[in-house]
Amino acid sequence: MRVAWRRARADLWPLLVTVLVVALTVMLTDAVPRLLVARADTAVRTAVAQADPPTDLVVTSLYGPGASDPTAGAADTTGGVDDAARRIEDALPPSLRPVLGPPVASATSIDLGFSTPGLPTGGVLWMTYLWAGQEPAVRWLDGVAPGRPGPDGAVQLALSDDVARTLGVGAGGTFQVVLPDHTTVPVLVTGVFAPQDPGAAVWAARPEVLRPRVVGPRSEPTTVVGGLLSAASLPAARAALEPDGVTRRFQFPVDPGAVDYRSSEALATQVAALEASPDVLLAPGPQPTVTSRLDLLLSQARQHVAATWSQAMVVLAGLACGAVLVLLVAADLLARRRAVALRTVRARGASLAGIAGQAGAESAVVVGAGAAVGLTLGALVAPGAVTWPWVVVILVVGVLAPPATAAVTAARSEARRVPTDRHRRRLAQRVRTVRRVSVEVALLVLAVAALAALRRRGALSMSGAADLALAAAPVLVAAAGALLMWRAVPPLLGAALRFARRSRKAGPLLAVARARSTGAVLPFVALVVVTTLVALCAALAGTVRSGQADGSWDGVGADVLVRTxxxxxxxxxxxxxxxxxxxxxxxxxxxxxxxxxxxxxxxxxxxxxxxxxxxxxxxxxxxxxxxxxxxxxxxxxxxxxxxxxxxxxxxxxxxxxxxxxxxxxxxxxxxxxxxxxxxxxxxxxxxxxxxxxxxxxxxxxxxxxxxxxxxxxxxxxxxxxxxxxxxxxxxxxxxxxxxxxxxxxxxxxxxxxxxxGTVLARTRWLADRRSDPLADGLLTLLVLVAAVCAGLAVVVVVLDAAASAPGRARSLATARVLGLRGRGTARVAAGELLPPTLVAALGGVLLGVLLVGGLVAPLALRLVTGQSADPSVVLSWWAVVPVGLLTATVLVVVAVESSARRRERLGQVLRVR
Known part of the structure; x- marks a missing residue:
C-alpha cells in the first residue's frame, strides 16, 4: 500500500487530471438528459397553456328533430344538458381524467336577427344556457330569472347589464328575433343581472352574454350579443327553434400542469381515438362529434422535443468520446512516466497480469473518486435516476486504459528478435503497415457509414441506447479525418526540414528534428476530435441563433401581422x-x-x-x-x-x-x-x-x-x-x-x-422562440460543451507536452552545453510543439465547419429555429478560438519549461545516465 501511495504521489497531477476529466464528463452526461426531460415537460406544458385556440376537448351535439315541449321545465334541461355532461365526464378514459378539468356545458341557439330601440340597425342574438356544475351565479339588478313561457308563448331570457344598456331593453321588455327562414319568435326579458364572478370559467364559453361584441366593417358594423337562458326557459327556446336551432356543447378544459412529456404520446393517441369514435363518451345524439387540438399540438411538441433530444445526444456523444480520448492520453502519459519502473519490475519477474492488476486497482480508485464527484454534482444539478449509457463508457475506459498501457509498456522491455535478413525485415514492416492501414480504413468506413445513416434516417429516428453509435457519427468522422491529417504531418515536417537546413542557425533544424521524432498519433487524434467539437458546437449555436431570426420573417412575413x-x-x-x-x-x-x-x-x-x-x-x-x-x-x-x-x-x-x-x-x-x-x-x-x-x-x-x-x-x-x-x-x-x-x-x-384581429409582432415571435425551454436549453448546452471541449483541448496539449518533456529537456540541455542560448532553446521547444498543435487545431476547426453543413438537415434544426426549411450555416467567431487558445497554451508550456531549465546545474546536464 505504501509503495502504491508513493507511486501515486510521484504522479499526482496526471491522476488529478483524470479525476477532473471523469468528474466533469460524468456530471454532464448524467445530468443533461434529466435536465432535457424537465425542459421537455416544461415545453409541452407551455405549448398547451399558450395554445390559441385552446386545446379543450369539446363534445358537440344537436338536439335534432323531436316532439319538443315548451312547458317541459327544468327537468328536461337537467336530463339533456346537466346529466349529459356528467355522463360524458364519467365515460372519459382513465388516462384523460387527470388532464381534463370539470366540464362547462352550454346550449346555444343559431344566429338570430333582431332589432331594438337601442339598436335600431339590428344585430345578432345568441340565446344560451350555461352550466358548470351549476348555473352561473348572478346578482339580479332588476326583475327575476327566466322561466316557462307565458300565455303569449314568448321565450324568456335574461340580459346582463351591459347588454341591456346596448339594446335599450330592461326587465319586462319584449322584442322579436328572426330565424334564417324569416319566421319570428317573441322574446321576453325577465331580468337584468350582473355576474358574481366575471372571471369564472363558465362565462368563457359565451363571453357575449356579458359584453356585446362588434364585428364587420366600420361602415356596416354588426353587434353580437348573448341572452342567458335558465334551465326552466331552455325547453321553450328549443321548441321555438326546432329542429336544428339549438346546439349542445360540452367543453372539458385541459390542465397544462397535468401534462408531461412521458404521457403525451398516450394522451394524443387517446384523444385521436375519441375523435374517431365519439360514441364511446355516451354523448347525446344524433351524431355527436368530438374535437380537440390537443392531439395535434402534442404531436408537434413531441416532434420538437425529439429533435432537441437528438441534437443534445449528438453533442453529448461527442463530449463523451472526447473525454475518452483524453483519458487514453492521460493513461499513456502515466505509463511513459513509469516506464523505467515498469520495465524494472518486469525484469525482476513480475507478470504482465500482476502489473496490469496493480495499475487497475489504482485507476479504479481514481476513476471511482471522479465518478462519485460527478454523480454527486449531477444529482445536485438535476435530481433523479442515473443516466448510465455514456457514464458506463467513461468508467470502463477510465478503469481499463491505465492497466492496458502499463502492461504494453512493461512488455516492451522484453528483447525483440530482429531478423538479419533484409527481406524478412521488409516483410515485418509490411505486416505492420497493413495492420495500421486496415485499422484506419475500417475507422474511415465506419465513420462514412455512420454519417450516411444519420443523414438518411435523421436524428429524429434516434430512440435510445441502440442509436448511440449513430449519435457518435460526428466524432467518428472527426477521428477518421484526424488519422488522414496525421498522415499529412510527416510531409509537412519534411518540407519544413528542407527549409531548416538552409538556415544558418541551429534552432529551426533542431525544432523540426525534434517534432519529427516526438510526434504521437493518439494526442493528435484527441486534439483534432475535441477541436472539431468546439467548432461544431460554435457553428450549431450560430446557425440556430441566426435561423431563429430568419424564422421570425418566415413565420410572420413582416414586422407585424394582423389576421382575423x-x-x-x-x-x-x-x-x-x-x-x-x-x-x-x-x-x-x-x-x-x-x-x-x-x-x-x-x-x-x-x-x-x-x-x-x-x-x-x-x-x-x-x-x-x-x-x-x-x-x-x-x-x-x-x-x-x-x-x-x-x-x-x-x-x-x-x-x-x-x-x-x-x-x-x-x-x-x-x-x-x-x-x-x-x-x-x-x-x-x-x-x-x-x-x-x-x-x-x-x-x-x-x-x-x-x-x-x-x-x-x-x-x-x-x-x-x-x-x-x-x-x-x-x-x-x-x-x-x-x-x-x-x-x-x-x-x-x-x-x-x-x-x-390577432396581432403577431415579429419581435414577439422571436422572443418567444428564443425563450422556448428547449431552444434555450440546447443553446446553453452547446456553449457549455464547447467550453468543456476547449478545456479538454488544453489538457491534451499539456499532457502531450509532458509526455515528451524528458526527452526534450535532455536534448535542449545538451544544446545549451554546446552553446545554444536560453531564448534559442525556448524557440526550439515552441517549434517542436506548435506545428502538430496548429495542424490539429486548424484541421479540427475545418472539420467542424464541414460537419455542420452536412448535419443541419438530419439534425432537424428547423424545428428549433422555427423555419419551414433548413437554416443556412452561420459560423460564430468563437469557432476559431481553439486555434488561439492552443497556441497560447503551447507558449505557456514552453515558458514554464524554460523557467524550470534555468535552475538546472551543469553537473546534472553532463551526468551519465
Missing part, C-alpha cells in the same frame, strides 16, 4: 390606419387561404392562395429580407385586363415550380376558375400562422380575383336562369394585413382593436 379568423372587409380600414401611422414604412392587405382545391396538376391537389394587391405588397417585400419581387410587377401587368373582366376567363397567377407549364384550375368558394401561370412565386413566408409548412403557393391579384369570381357567378346564374346573390365581393374580403416599420407593432395593436 374569418375574412373581414374592415381590415381595409385597419390597413389605412396603419399606413397613416408614424413609424410605419409599408402596409399591404390581402386574403390568405391555406388550403384551396387545385385540379389538373398531377401530385398537387391543394395550394395556399395569397390574394394581394401586387404593387403595395411588392413595396412591403422590398423592405424585408425577402427582397424586391419583380414577379409581382409582372403579375400586376398581366392582371390589368382581368380586373375589368365581364365574361369568364383565366386568372393570371404566380405559381410554384410544380405548377409551371400546366393549366390548373382552382376551386374558390363555390366556383371553379382557370389559372394562367405568368411567372414563378417570389420568396414569401413559407409558414402558416401555426408554424406548419404552407406547401405550394399561388399568388393572384385580389381585384382580378374578384372580377373573375363575379364573372363566373354571373355566367352560372345566366345559364340556370337565376340571379346572383350579391355575395361575390365577400368571397375576396381580406383576412390579413402586413406592415413593416419601427413602430408598426404598436400601431397595429391600436388599429386592430375594433375588428378583434
Amino acid at each position: 379568423t374569418t375574412p373581414d372587409a374592415a381590415l381595409q380600414d385597419v390597413a389605412g390606419d396603419l399606413a397613416a401611422a408614424d413609424g410605419v414604412d409599408a402596409v399591404a392587405v390581402g386574403r390568405v387561404q391555406d388550403r384551396s382545391q387545385l385540379f389538373d396538376v398531377r401530385g398537387v391537389d391543394a395550394v395556399r392562395v395569397v390574394a394581394i394587391d401586387p404593387v403595395p405588397y411588392g413595396e412591403l417585400l422590398a423592405r424585408t429580407p425577402f427582397g424586391p419581387a419583380p414577379a409581382l410587377a409582372a403579375l400586376a401587368d398581366a392582371s390589368d385586363g382581368a380586373t375589368t373582366r365581364a365574361t369568364p376567363g383565366p386568372l393570371p397567377a404566380l405559381v410554384a415550380d410544380p405548377l409551371l407549364g400546366t393549366e390548373p384550375s382552382l376551386r374558390w368558394g363555390d366556383v371553379t376558375i382557370d389559372l394562367q401561370p405568368v411567372g414563378r412565386v417570389p420568396a414569401l413566408p413559407a409558414q402558416r400562422t401555426d408554424g406548419s409548412n404552407a406547401g405550394p403557393t399561388v399568388v393572384v391579384d385580389r381585384a382580378a380575383l374578384a372580377a373573375v369570381v363575379r364573372a363566373a357567378v354571373a355566367a352560372r346564374a345566366a345559364k340556370v336562369g337565376s340571379r346572383p346573390v350579391g355575395t361575390e365581393q365577400a368571397a375576396v374580403d381580406p383576412n390579413t394585413v402586413w406592415a413593416v416599420g419601427p413602430h408598426a407593432a404598436t400601431a397595429a395593436r391600436a388599429a386592430a382593436e375594433p375588428v378583434g
